[in-house]
Amino acid sequence: MTNVVVLTLGTALLLIGLYFFVTVIRSKLKFGGKMLVTCPETQEAVGVKVDGKSATLSMLPGQTGLHLSECTRWPERQDCGQTCLAQIENSPDACMVRNVLADWYRNKACVYCRNPFGESHWHDHKPAVRNADGDIVEWADIPVETLPQVLETHSPVCWNCLVAENFRKQHPDLVTDRPVHHH
Ligand SMILES: [Zn+2]
Incomplete structure (x- = not known):
């Protein structure tokens, strides 16, 4: 009986791990690397990077929003609302x-x-x-x-x-x- 429980738990953990791993890879393919967006504040092009953790979390159930980890206007504008993220959420491929x-x-x-x-x-x-x-x-x-x-x-x-x-x-x-x- 205990063996069955251990085996079931082990399989469940393995599947969760695998699911998470695949999600990380998928989020990297979708949001990884440098992105080019138009800064809503200046209407000029800026280079940004999506925070990897927020990218992965955004693809899990009960998804949360994306965050940036880099922007070429930072650190001066570090406190901006990151509203350019809407462009990335709408068409990540076009921003890559x-x-x-x-x-x-x-x-x-x-x-x-x-x-x-x-x-x-x-x-x-x-x-x-x-x-x-x-x-x-x-x-x-x-x-x-x-x-x-x-x-x-x-x-x-x-x-x-x-x-x-x-x-x-x-x-x-x-x-x-x-x-x-x-x-
Ligand atoms: Zn040539």
Whole structure:
């Protein structure tokens, strides 16, 4: 009899644990990473991050609201009402920076080699952009809140050309022929 109780309890705990684990993963997929929203106060773009714990809790029964863990206007505006969260709650996919970027690249071609991007490989071969001065900038160096402006003024650069151009810049003596980029 005791064995049955222990077994039942154990299974129940395991299932609860599994359910919670899956919920954490699902909440990370839905609300994880950097988000781009319009600040209701300034009507300007800001980069924010949803607090992971509130994201997970929001997907459990009796859900509670989301909170932010980061905003590019913080710490100055730390006490704001976080009303931008409505935008994330309404369409988390559209706010996700990686989706915004993937959408932008999808139908474009590299400004150097003219190869179309299609689906981007964000995990390893991150593309970059070229600014009006002809300098290549990587996304890691671009503040999230400037993203809408960057997408309007910069040209897309594929990962291969990013590597090739960086190499040319660092070793101008080694590159004598006209640049040809292969994929
Ligand atoms: Zn290219």
